Every structure is written in structure tokens, then in C-alpha cells.
Amino acid sequence: MSCIKEIPTLKGDNYIEWEKKIDMAFILVEVEWVVTTPCPTEPVAPVQETNDVNAAWATRERDFASQRMSYDLEHRKWVTANKKCLAVIKNTIEPAIVGSIPECDTVTEYLERIKSQFTGSSKTYATQLIKQLVTERYSGNGGIREYILRMSHLTSKLKPMDLTLKDEFLIHLVFASLPKEFDTFVVNYNIQPKKWDMERLMAMCVQEEERMKATNGGTINYLKDNKKKNTNANFSSKSKGKGPMLHQPQQNKFTVEKDQCL
Known part of the structure; x- marks a missing residue:
């Protein structure tokens, strides 16, 4: 059950991650086969023909009984796994999204509906x-x-x-x-x-x-391209040694990048 708790809630932008967690959860609880396996088909009951001898008819009845028993077991197993998978999926999707997805009888069809909705x-x-x-x-x-x-x-x-x-x-x-x-x-x-x-x-x-x-002595300072110029530092270096600076009225300053028109 811990793997089910790790499934993120499907909100729209995390479909890929949600799908991966759903697949993993199905594998861990051993129900992934229901996604690729169709529902078992019920065997057709035999009908006794007028020319059937008793021995041949008895054989056909025994064969059908065996097929019917196998079908009942497989069908119950499939329905249970399909129901569990649908419950897990619906409880890991936001209610608003669940309401926009049409109801489906099989988990395979339901997953396809979700996939088509989140293709974009x-x-x-x-x-x-x-x-x-x-x-x-x-x-x-x-x-x-x-x-x-x-x-x-x-x-x-x-x-x-x-x-x-x-x-x-x-x-x-x-x-x-x-x-x-x-x-x-x-x-x-x-x-x-x-x-x-x-x-x-x-x-x-x-x-x-x-x-x-x-x-480099155990450390590296990776250099980065820095297009911004420190205009204050440039101005100070130019005025250094020229005596006290007169107070200048402040003006709005802005940088004009290359190939930019004002």
C-alpha cells in the first residue's frame, strides 16, 4: 500500500510522472496484467443435437463444466483487479479532472481517455x-x-x-x-x-x-559573462586624484544595450 501513497495527484502538468507511478504501483501489487488483458469471454453452453449419443453428449457436458469453472475463476479475478485499478486511478486524480473524464468499464479504456485528455x-x-x-x-x-x-x-x-x-x-x-x-x-x-x-x-x-x-589551491571560481558595467566604479577611477568633486544634480540614468533603439 505504500507504493499507492507515493502516487502524486494528477493535476494536469504532471501527467508523465503520474503515469509512471501508476504503472509502478500496478506492478508492485501484481495487477498490471489487467491493463493489457481483455475481460474473459464466457463460454457458450453446448446444445444437444438429436443425433448425439449419450456418451458423446456427456463428454461435451463435462468439457463445458470444466470451461465454465475456469471462466468463473478468471472472470472473478479479472473483475476484482479491474475494480481495484479503477479505484486507485480515480482516487489519485483531482475531483475536477475526474468529473471531466467519461465513465469506462475497463481500466484500459479509462487510461486511454486520460491520456487523450492530457496529450496537449x-x-x-x-x-x-x-x-x-x-x-x-x-x-x-x-x-x-x-x-x-x-x-x-x-x-x-x-x-x-x-x-x-x-x-x-x-x-x-x-x-x-x-x-x-x-x-x-x-x-x-x-x-x-x-x-x-x-x-x-x-x-x-x-x-x-x-x-x-x-x-587552483582546492577551489574553482567559474567565471561568468557579465555584460553589465559598473559605471560608478568607472567614474570614481577617472576622478581619482582630481580633488574634491562638485555636487552634480542627479539625472535619470539608463543603459543602452548594443543594437537597441531609443
Whole structure:
């Protein structure tokens, strides 16, 4: 039951995570088969023909009795599992969303209705993940290993949406997001013919970061591009040594970026 408690409430923007937790819960309680297995079909009772001999008819009756018993057991098992799955799903969805989903007899059909309703949300979520992947930048917080693992985790979230990224592409994304202190390291990788996998990438990046730390006394201050200029500092440095400054009336100051029209 603890696995059911870990299922997040479906609110609309977390469909992928909710679906994964639902699948995991069904597997752990061993009812996942009901999602892919249709309801058992009731066997048709035999009808005795006028030309049937007693022995042949008795055999057919025994066979049907065996089929009927097997059907009753399988049908009861299927109905129970289907009922449990529907109850779990409905109790992990916000009431407003549950009310917008038509009632279904099977958990398979109900999951399909939910999936079709949240297809748009999944596309939006995928776009957000891709934007985050291509804009991520390593700043030194947490260490390079944790950073690469976080990038890999973001990539894994795209797999349920059929947007699997190859490890080679992710490796280049990681390299593109590293600060300029890693430039020589990245160039050395690009000129060698052998390609790395993710484990090799993490091992080599950690080794390179440790090497840079040892070279810089145990710490690294990764530089960031800073386009803002400290105008007060520039003005003070220019006026240094020129005697006391006369009081100037304050004026509204603003910075004009390059290629910006006023």
C-alpha cells in the first residue's frame, strides 16, 4: 500500500510522472496484467443435437463444466483487479479532472481517455524539458557529477513521450553547457576519434574538475559573462586624484544595450 501513497495527484502538468507511478504501483501489487488483458469471454453452453449419443453428449457436458469453472475463476479475478485499478486511478486524480473524464468499464479504456485528455499537456511538458536541457549551464554548484546526472535525468523524462535522445547527443549538450575553464578539455575530446559513453563522460569530467581544483589551491571560481558595467566604479577611477568633486544634480540614468533603439 505504500507504493499507492507515493502516487502524486494528477493535476494536469504532471501527467508523465503520474503515469509512471501508476504503472509502478500496478506492478508492485501484481495487477498490471489487467491493463493489457481483455475481460474473459464466457463460454457458450453446448446444445444437444438429436443425433448425439449419450456418451458423446456427456463428454461435451463435462468439457463445458470444466470451461465454465475456469471462466468463473478468471472472470472473478479479472473483475476484482479491474475494480481495484479503477479505484486507485480515480482516487489519485483531482475531483475536477475526474468529473471531466467519461465513465469506462475497463481500466484500459479509462487510461486511454486520460491520456487523450492530457496529450496537449504532455507536449507542453516536453517543450519545457527540451528548453531546460539546451539552456542549462554548469556553475560549479553541487559538483560536475551531480550536474551530469541531473541532465541525464531530464533526458529520461522524454522517453515516455517517444523523444529519446542518444547518449552522444546528451554528451555534446553537457560539453556545450560547461564554463570556459573546460574549453581545453572539450577540444581534446573533439579531436580524438574515440567516443565516450555517459559513465566515461562523468569519470573524465570529475577527474578534470579535480585536476583544476588541485591547480587552483582546492577551489574553482567559474567565471561568468557579465555584460553589465559598473559605471560608478568607472567614474570614481577617472576622478581619482582630481580633488574634491562638485555636487552634480542627479539625472535619470539608463543603459543602452548594443543594437537597441531609443
